[in-house]
Amino acid sequence: MNRFQYASPVTKESAVNLLGSNAVALAGGTDLLSLMKADVVAPDLVVNIKEISDLKGIEYKEGSGLRIGALVTIDELLQNAKVQEEYASLSVAADGIRSAQIRSIGTVAGDLCQRPRCWYYRHGYGLLAMQNGSSMVIDGDNRYHAILGNAGPAYFVNPSSFAPALIALGASLKIVGPNGEREIPVADFFKTPQSEGEKEYNLADSEIVTEILVPPAAGKANATYEVRDREALDWPHAAAAVALSMQGDQVGSAKVVLGHVAPIPWNSDEAAAVLNGKAVNANVADDAGKAAVQQAKALSRNKYKIQLARVAVKRAILRAAGMEV
Numbered sequence: 001m002n003r004f005q006y007a008s009p010v011t012k013e014s015a016v017n018l019l020g021s022n023a024v025a026l027a028g029g030t031d032l033l034s035l036m037k038a039d040v041v042a043p044d045l046v047v048n049i050k051e052i053s054d055l056k057g058i059e060y061k062e063g064s065g066l067r068i069g070a071l072v073t074i075d076e077l078l079q080n081a082k083v084q085e086e087y088a089s090l091s092v093a094a095d096g097i098r099s100a101q102i103r104s105i106g107t108v109a110g111d112l113c114q115r116p117r118c119w120y121y122r123h124g125y126g127l128l129a130m131q132n133g134s135s136m137v138i139d140g141d142n143r144y145h146a147i148l149g150n151a152g153p154a155y156f157v158n159p160s161s162f163a164p165a166l167i168a169l170g171a172s173l174k175i176v177g178p179n180g181e182r183e184i185p186v187a188d189f190f191k192t193p194q195s196e197g198e199k200e201y202n203l204a205d206s207e208i209v210t211e212i213l214v215p216p217a218a219g220k221a222n223a224t225y226e227v228r229d230r231e232a233l234d235w236p237h238a239a240a241a242v243a244l245s246m247q248g249d250q251v252g253s254a255k256v257v258l259g260h261v262a263p264i265p266w267n268s269d270e271a272a273a274v275l276n277g278k279a280v281n282a283n284v285a286d287d288a289g290k291a292a293v294q295q296a297k298a299l300s301r302n303k304y305k306i307q308l309a310r311v312a313v314k315r316a317i318l319r320a321a322g323m324e325v
Contacts, residue, residue, distance in 0.1 A: 006046050009051070012055070012210060023043055023205070024043040024045075026047060030102050040115075066086075066216075071107050074094050074111075077090065088224075089164075089169065089243070090162065098233045127154065138300070145157060146262045148258070148295065154200075160259065164241035164258065167187045170255070171212055186212070188202065227239065227308045250277060254276055256271040274291045280317060280321040280323065289313040
């Protein structure tokens with residue numbers, strides 16, 4: 001690990017003033033420290049934001065919904081009664097993070113800001129894994145890479161556990177920087193880089209996420225389903241989060257978001273269209289799963305992910321409707 005300076009501000013404003021070129025924010029550190037040890041990231045300054053009290057706490061207000069501070073840990077989210085009662089998709093996503101150590105120190109905002117788990121990136125080849133003008137992914141080991149949004153040049157998958165559920169629930173982020181505070185939908189936080197110098201999320205070097213705002217979900221059936229090799233600590237091959245606004249026994253409106261299958265959390269309007277106006281049953285859920293992957297394009301070694309994504313969508317829908325087998 002390269003040498004670096006360290007600062008520990010106690011206000012958002014102080015943190016923003018310290019951040020900038022080749023400085024990074026440290027929250028839980030479960031991802032950042034691994035990247036630093038591997039020399040993938042080598043900051044001159046590490047800015048610890050864990051002492052900023054404004055970034056902590058979970059609050060719920062009738063009418064406005066859930067406020068999750070950026071520094072809320074996975075454990076705190078799991079243990080919150082309102083999250084368990086009303087936001088099942090978030091609770092299940094948190095429960096899928098099996099490491100007790102990561103649960104205790106990993107943060108919700110950190111999950112959203114973590115870098116791709118692509119092994120080319122983690123071995124120092126960059127986000128786009130280019131070598132001699134061509135992608136290493138196309139002809140290389142791409143078992144865990146994207147099946148959607150993979151026309152190039154990015155083939156990694158977004159690693160966030162919470163992003164699909166938050167997008168399906170219509171959540172937004174508050175971000176603070178040198179020009180003050182801004183709020184954006186979680187769906188707009190992620191982007192697919194087109195060149196090696198770009199990031200995969202909309203956050204400037206001198207900005208930090210301060211809180212996540214989730215609208216009330218009472219009366220909205222929501223669920224997450226993840227497909228992984230094992231129940232122990234592992235990243236899913238595919239995941240899906242759904243939120244269904246019901247009108248009697250029919251779906252009035254639906255939101256279906258896939259995870260771990262594209263460089264960004266993948267919103268499927270096709271799957272939502274299948275559900276709208278219909279009563280949920282196994283056949284309808286299966287049709288929605290098929291629709292969600294109709295535009296999928298496998299790379300040389302990841303065709304299996306198409307079926308897993310289809311199943312994740314189907315089972316998330318059935319889980320949300322209380323019909324999971």
